[in-house]
Amino acid sequence: MRLLRRSSVLSLLALAACGGNGSPPPPPPPCSPQAPTSATPPGTLAEWCQVSLQNGDVALKSGVVPYDLTTPLFSDDTLKRRTIWLPPGTSATYATDDVFSFPDGTVFTKSFGFRDDLRKQNPVVTWIETRVEWKVAGQWYALSYTWNVGGTQAVANPAGDVRDISFIDETGASVTAHYLVPSQSQCAQCHQQNAYVTLGTRARYLNKTYPYPSGTENQLTHLTALGWLTGAPADPANAPRLPVASDPTSGTVEERARAYLDANCGFCHNPQGNARTTGLVLWASETDPFHYGVCKTPVAAGGGSGGLQYDVVPGEPDQSIIPYRMNSNVPAVAMPQIGRSVVDHAGLQLVRDWISGLIGSCP
Secondary structure, three states: OOOOOHHHHOOOOOOOOOOOOOOOOOOOOOOOOOOOOOOOOOOEHHHHOOEEEEOOEEEEOOOOEEEOOOOOOOOOOOEEEEEEEOOOOOOEEOOOOOOOEOOOOOEEEEEEEEEOEOOOOOOOEEEEEEEEEEEEOOEEEEEEEEEOOOOOOEEEOOOOEEEEEEEEOOOOOEEEEEEEEOOHHHHHHHHEEOEEOOOOOOHHHHOOEEEEOOEEEEHHHHHHHHOOEEOOOOOHHHOOOOOOOOOHHHOOHHHHHHHHHHHHHOOOOOOOOOOHHHOOOOOOOOOOOOOOOEOOOOOOOHHHHOOOOEOEOOOOHHHEHHHHHHOOOOOOOOOOOOOOOOOOHHHHHHHHHHHHHOOOOOO
8 A cells, every 4th residue: 555645645647537626516527437547546536437426326437347246344334336447458367366466557446335224125325435446557556535415526535534324224223333434554454465455356256146237247257258357267157256144045154154254354364464473364265274263372362352262162152252353342352453333243143153053172
């Protein structure tokens, strides 16, 4: 992650000349995405010519492609919209386990919005931010743009912010989230793995169908047909895929729990991540039970362990550190350390069910 001065952030990037009159009325003026050529981003999201808000949802510019993940990161129950754009004539390179390799000029966006009531089929969504990642000269950069109340403009926010948002959850309970709009330095806490990497661009996350305007299609197949991805298996069944953690029909309890931990903890708990020194590897591809926590003592959890001895105790979720930390909002205890301010009760229950079904005992 390259840190940018506030004055630089407000400078204009050499992108398409579009949008930037300070307060563009909806709908935004027409424009086309252009490959970024500088680490210095524009001051408004409109100048990227990637996405806008229309009729309460995220609208994509021509040539921008939506995508989704098999099991996404839990972010305070937000609704997310993800997009990708590649410069004409370029493509990404497929990898079986690693992140895909993308060309210079690639632009990703991810927009976050809160639904007023999670029980509603068509809830009212308040969009908070759109994060942009872009690649120039072999380096990735990232910045958040926060939306105004009317959803007519999103402006660069390199310092980040905390927004208090209230909504009704699936049980009918009122929840207040202290939602974090990350600063540029906070982005690196999750994305820095030897070098800055994109997190969701692995085959196991992308290998799923998506309802494109042209019809439902596997995402790997779709990107290949666009010429945006090379080297992927002709049959997506031959590519890795994580089950959908929230869907009991997509895998066993263990498979879904480990998929959840992969998506929510694996970006740090892997051999290259920020938590690599712990020795706890939470990628679903890890096959050694000790390495993914079974009867493993923490290296330096301190008070974060809650006085418990092992990360995972077979058959004993109440004696296991992982669910203990998932169930906390205390900064020194909570895991993940960043990205959520409320407990994901469904994810917590899934992990507890997995641990409850494990057979064996610890010394």
